[in-house]
Amino acid sequence: MSDLVTARGSGAPLVGIVMGSDSDWPVMSAAAEVLDELAVPHEVGVVSAHRMPQAMLAYGADAAGRGLRVLIAGAGGAAHLPGMLASVTSLPVVGVPVPLKYLDGMDSLLSIVQMPAGVPVATVSVGGARNAGLLAARILGASDDALRARLDDFRSSLEASATAKGAALRA
Ligand code: RP5
Numbered sequence: 001m002s003d004l005v006t007a008r009g010s011g012a013p014l015v016g017i018v019m020g021s022d023s024d025w026p027v028m029s030a031a032a033e034v035l036d037e038l039a040v041p042h043e044v045g046v047v048s049a050h051r052m053p054q055a056m057l058a059y060g061a062d063a064a065g066r067g068l069r070v071l072i073a074g075a076g077g078a079a080h081l082p083g084m085l086a087s088v089t090s091l092p093v094v095g096v097p098v099p100l101k102y103l104d105g106m107d108s109l110l111s112i113v114q115m116p117a118g119v120p121v122a123t124v125s126v127g128g129a130r131n132a133g134l135l136a137a138r139i140l141g142a143s144d145d146a147l148r149a150r151l152d153d154f155r156s157s158l159e160a161s162a163t164a165k166g167a168a169l170r171a
Pocket of ligand 1: 019020021022023024048050074075076077078098100
């Protein structure tokens with residue numbers, strides 16, 4: 001276990017959720033919550049690209065060897081964390097643009113989404129940490145039938161909820 005992160009759930013963490021600052025947690029916690037719901041063990045921590053660059057690079061380089069299978073990285077403003085992690089690991093990296101006080105998160109989005117050829121980051125919407133967690137679960141579910149079944153149940157619950165809301169509107 002890296003001393004930068006805390007493990008959540010039972011079993012060895014499969015997903016690393018990291019962010020540039022503890023101020024990102026109100027947004028990034030949604031990724032951890034949905035992984036809790038899906039019983040996917042994960043770890044969370046602050047790994048700043050600019051304030052602790054050596055530790056950040058070591059975290060990314062060591063991630064696969066420590067058993068992680070997907071990284072979720074969130075940052076705001078000059079949001080270089082997801083891209084820099086993707087540059088030192090071959091694990092899939094999901095980037096979450098965290099909206100800050102200015103520019104409505106466009107700075108975060110553009111910092112993360114426009115990666116150079118050869119270094120992919122799967123960027124979700126501004127503030128889309130819950131979808132980042134779901135995307136990480138889908139990546140793992142491609143080779144885990146039990147997890148994919150839980151994701152099927154989750155999609156069914158979305159359909160039931162939307163259908164019920166539509167029925168309530170018509171009543
Ligand atoms: C980024 O700077 C962080 O990801 C955060 O979104 C932003 C502001 O950080 P703090 O000044 O609140 O620590 O690197």
